[in-house]
Amino acid sequence: MFLVAVIVMIGVFGLWIHAMNRAGDDEDDARAERLQNRWIIGGGLVLPLTSMAALLAFGIPAGHSMLPLPPEDGVALDIEVTAHQWHWDVYYPEQGIRLHNELHIPANTPVDIYVTSSDVIHSFWVPRLAGKIDAIPGHTSVLRLEADEPGDYRGQCAEFCGRGHAHMQFRVSAHSKTDFETWQREASRND
Amino acid sequence: MMRGDHPIHLVTGLTLWFAWFLAIYATLSVGCAVAPPPVATGALTWINAAIVLMTVAMVLLLGTLALRCWRGAPQAEEGPRPSRFLARVSAAAYLVAAIAALVVGLPTMALPPCT
């Protein structure tokens, strides 16, 4: 996208500056009109429509693959997250685990985060793992996350929610399968 | 239908487009709220069918209006009324609306409605 944008920009700017410096034409009206229509149709119609078609051909499948649809094999792990001013409550419904400002997930496994809010609108976002989803009171929305590698990933609130918005971070720790099972056992026992 | 050089034609096409746009969005939203089809059916649902139908109908309507306006344009401007200008620009506006409906409606063929 960036590359195409840069090419288009350089093209348009270059043409504009050249056009300004150019001496100008003395064409008869009919020929001039044909020439002008070529500019308008070529630049105004063909260029944007083909660029957008290319963009969408890439984009729509990409977006579709990010949806929380049932995974091909296995089952996604469900986690419920409730946003508050100004912290995150995390709950694993199946295991009964409760956490505060942190999530633990197994790597290479699809995870479905069910997000809602108890007060104002927030937004759940782990930049390195997925797009964001808004936490809206009265509604629950689902975000599909999958970490390719174990590690710690920073998350933050991404919808302005008042005084503490800038300090509403959380952490997502992805573990290998065995490490996650260990963590899960420990966490259930502690609850 | 009014004569092709009535200025209302400048805006009728895109107004119809906007009404269609609201209609398909409403159909989708209300349909998913009251009777969502099972996820497994993908894009082959009654909601998608309804939207595709509305889209095709609108594209055909707008295309027809575009053609009629274009054909009704006089060869040159005669007199104070800018008939050729109005008819040609209106025809183009109908065509634009038709294309915009086609483009916006296209994803309905591939995407499931309610996820």
Place this chain on the structure above:
Amino acid sequence: MTDSTRTDNPAERLGQVWRNPPGLGALSVVSHSSLGLRFMVTGAFFFLVGGLLAMLIRTQLALPAQTILSAEVYNQFFTMHGTVMMFLFAIPTLEGMAIYLIPKMIGARDLVFPRITSLGYYCYLFGGLIILSSLFLGIAPDSGWFMYTPLSSQQFSPGPGSDFWLVGITFVEISAMAAGIELTVSILRARAPGMSLRHMPLFAWYILATALMIVFGFPPLILASILLELERAAGMPFFDVAGGGDPILWQHLFWLFGHPEVYIIFLPAAGIVSTLIPVFARRPLVGYRWVVLSIITTGFISFGLWVHHMFTVGIPQLAQAFFSMASMVVAVPTAIQTFAWLATLWTGRVTWNLPMLWILGFLIVFVAGGLTGVMLALVPFNWQVHDTHFVVAHLHYVLVGGMFFPLIAGLYYWLPHLSGRMPSERLGKPGFWLTFIGFNATFLLMHLTGLLGMPRRVYTYEAGVGWDWLNLLSSVGSFIMAAGIALIILDVALHFRFGRKAPRNPWQADTLEWATDTPAAPYNFISLPDVQTRHPLWDHPDLPESMAAGKHGLAQANHGRRETYGSDAITGRIRDVIHLPGNSWLPLFASLCLAVVCISLLVRLYPVALLGVLGAAVFLLRWGWENGAHPKAAPVCADEPSQPPLHSRTCDGPGRWGMVVTLLANGTLYLCLLFGWFYLWTASPHWSAPQVSPVSLTVMVLAGLLLTGVVATYYRIVHRLTAGDDAGLGPRLWGLTALGAAHWVVLLYATLSAPLAVTEQSHDAMLLVMLMYLLFHGLVATILTALQAWRVRLGWVNRALPYEPVVLRPFWGYTLGIYWLSVVVFLLVPLTWGGAA
């Protein structure tokens, strides 16, 4: 209306009739040139306020973990920065420019509702000052310029901040609506003789589209603001989940306005570009019809984009796809315009000068912004960068590039017209470069800041996440940009003193505004010419001279009336002579009363607000009273023109068009109310509706039958009147007044007797809003009918003066339409479909 100081010199006589009084009397001025300038100067002032806030924001963000501004203060500052720039700078400045230029470009003496121009200005000024005061009192709104609920609701923003926004902005919006309605009617009905639609300067097409976009685009926000203020002040839960409301409804209503808003800002600026390029390329713009098509297309498609601000809300993928596709389609008409400009430059002989430098800057910055816009339209990408500094960068590129740069180009271009002096390039060029470089330094790498994950609206950030040097760079850039803007201000200020005197039409432009004197007289032109070309000053270079010599139409004003031609909307042929009101204090007084309403709503002193409403009503009704054949307007006299006649003696005139356009705006607001009703019914999480509606269907039908009787009779009366029969007109109108009052009383009974739990259920709250809306219309229509009946008695309405009842007729029709539609939608449909979710 004759004056003892008769003179044979048309310029002198016109000067007397169109005189702008000095001193305190300047507050009563209605001339579009004066008011347009006031809008622009006030807009510039608010620009500086918004800019100062931006500098404070950038200072706070320059380094991580700073506490120069606390979170609370920062939140007020960024909210006010956006609010001031969008509502108090961008729209009013462009409005002011249009108000100043349009009459001159279309060959008219003024806009068609000069007192409304004045009212618009005062509402803007007072509303803006009220909102600004909140900043100085430390109680400014702090929920972001789009005021998402529930954050902006009473529970989470208990202070008066949100109220300042909701009440203050709605007050300011009166000025936008006024401009939208007035510019639409003026462009359609007050053009020079012979200026058909295809001869209109492109700038007029741009402003016509913009004005209509305002008419349809602002009402959703007006409704949303009213609903949220009712929620805050009276506990009516439109957006509160527990009471059956939904915060997403706010987002829909806001962005239904918010997206067209940015095109309302862009189109006039594109109009400036389309006006300047042909002049400096010394040839007509390539593709006039393509550009007209693009303007119309942009206007409509921009209304179908609003959900692209809500891609992360959880809406189904297919719905998002609709908006994603539409958001890409909207780039096509802009691309068409860009290449039309390019082709014009290519085939023309271009001069490099200061305005063209700013236009080059516009091209670069705006096209870059447009391209990131297309990226944002792609949903998966949007999910990453939404609510990050990538969006902040994008929006500044399109707004500063798309509006500010063309604005400055236009400023330099039209400066000689305002002041009679040429701008200088010596200060202007460094001003441009500092602004351009500073802007890009601030915002170019900000795209990266967003891509690296920095969210919007954070008052500080931790060190070491990767945002440190980027923020510092942006902050340094902002100071460079500020320096550039300071230079521009200095340049403009100095040129008033030191600029060399400008010759007539110094740029050798083609459009009519350059045929006036510089600075322009309040009446613009001594005589109004026939115009049947897109380039009047190129095709008829001696036109300014012949106009000044009084060789064309309406060259005398011995009757003492302010007059301009009323034209056919399509062909431009003369239909009538529009007589315009002279200076008036009524707009100021009405606006002051509205300011009282505004302030008393803010401090929640409702009896005072009611007094303010009554005061405003008195002044507005007095204003309507001084129309038509009233001695202060155009009393009937022996030597009235008849070919063409005065507009108030006909059955069609600007007032009728203004009424229809106003009803379009009103209807949009009503449709948004219907949308809100259906939305909450189907989508709100805790919607609950009783089996039987609390409002009595029987009583409503009774009131409706009374109303139907009134309106049917009114239509018959007017039909007869326009055919020349005014027998019994007065008594009949009094009879309708009585019947209308009866309808109103029954409707009031239906409202007061309904057991509405408006603070508990959004269902009931909606019903109350609907009933109040119907009551308002019934009351206004009845009062206006009574006034018409009185005017019949005074001899100002009869078969020779049929105009005013004709103007009122659509209002009655509208009142009837919304009445029955409301009965169907709010009472009958729930009966058949079961209102409970």
